[in-house]
Amino acid sequence: MAEKKTVLVVEDEEDILALLHFNLVKAGYRVECASCGEEGLRKLKEQLPDLMLLDLMLPGIGGLDICRKLRAEERTAKLPIIMLTARGEEADVVQGLELGADDYLTKPFSIKVLLARMQTILRRASEGEGLDPEEEIVCGDLQIHPGRNLVKVAGDLVDLTYTEFRVLLALASRPGWVFTRYQIVNSVRGEDYAVTDRAVDVQIAGLRKKLGVCGPYIETVRGVGYRFREFA
Ligand code: CA
Numbered sequence: 602m603a604e605k606k607t608v609l610v611v612e613d614e615e616d617i618l619a620l621l622h623f624n625l626v627k628a629g630y631r632v633e634c635a636s637c638g639e640e641g642l643r644k645l646k647e648q649l650p651d652l653m654l655l656d657l658m659l660p661g662i663g664g665l666d667i668c669r670k671l672r673a674e675e676r677t678a679k680l681p682i683i684m685l686t687a688r689g690e691e692a693d694v695v696q697g698l699e700l701g702a703d704d705y706l707t708k709p710f711s712i713k714v715l716l717a718r719m720q721t722i723l724r725r726a727s728e729g730e731g732l733d734p735e736e737e738i739v740c741g742d743l744q745i746h747p748g749r750n751l752v753k754v755a756g757d758l759v760d761l762t763y764t765e766f767r768v769l770l771a772l773a774s775r776p777g778w779v780f781t782r783y784q785i786v787n788s789v790r791g792e793d794y795a796v797t798d799r800a801v802d803v804q805i806a807g808l809r810k811k812l813g814v815c816g817p818y819i820e821t822v823r824g825v826g827y828r829f830r831e832f833a
Pocket of ligand 1: 609612613616656658659
């Protein structure tokens with residue numbers, strides 16, 4: 602049997618911490634708990650977990666500051682982080698994703714969804730980020746050929762602009778992952794390309810229209826950005 606993965610949970614609400622601990626142990630993880638940011642950072646120093654669940658609103662050092670700190674240090678730069686947020690913290694979610702958090706869940710969340718997200722992230726972390734340009738991405742009725750800039754919907758070629766293609770590729774290469782508008786722009790043009798949120802929305806609207814029956818695969822995440830639907 603594979604070695605157990607370790608999850609560090611940083612959460613100041615005792616009930617949630619206990620619930621997470623119980624369910625994660627049940628799901629086969631080794632679980633470390635911390636009820637404030639300082640304790641979380643201390644535990645990280647002792648042992649690097651495979652994944653971190655990080656509440657954003659913490660007494661003392663907050664989740665966003667922890668995120669920033671971890672990404673700045675080589676040892677923790679690639680540690681997968683799922684943020685746990687309360688409703689109404691969309692602005693913090695956007696900031697957290699841009700600081701490098703991998704994903705987020707809004708409380709109250711289902712344990713089933715959390716476990717699925719964790720698996721996706723852990724799998725990705727072990728496979729690495731590389732996208733093979735010769736490997737076709739197939740999701741439902743949609744086929745994307747990264748190396749040849751080809752997109753087919755239900756077998757028919759779809760004519761996309763270069764930008765639309767890059768946006769689609771960025772989203773579809775990480776199904777289920779939320780991208781902020783800023784991250785979408787970066788994936789298309791590289792850093793420093795000034796474009797408005799509205800321009801990203803226009804690209805997405807055009808893309809959805811051209812994708813027809815596959816248009817709904819691109820989902821809006823209210824107040825945060827967009828994500829490509831995850832296919833089981
Ligand atoms: Ca909290």
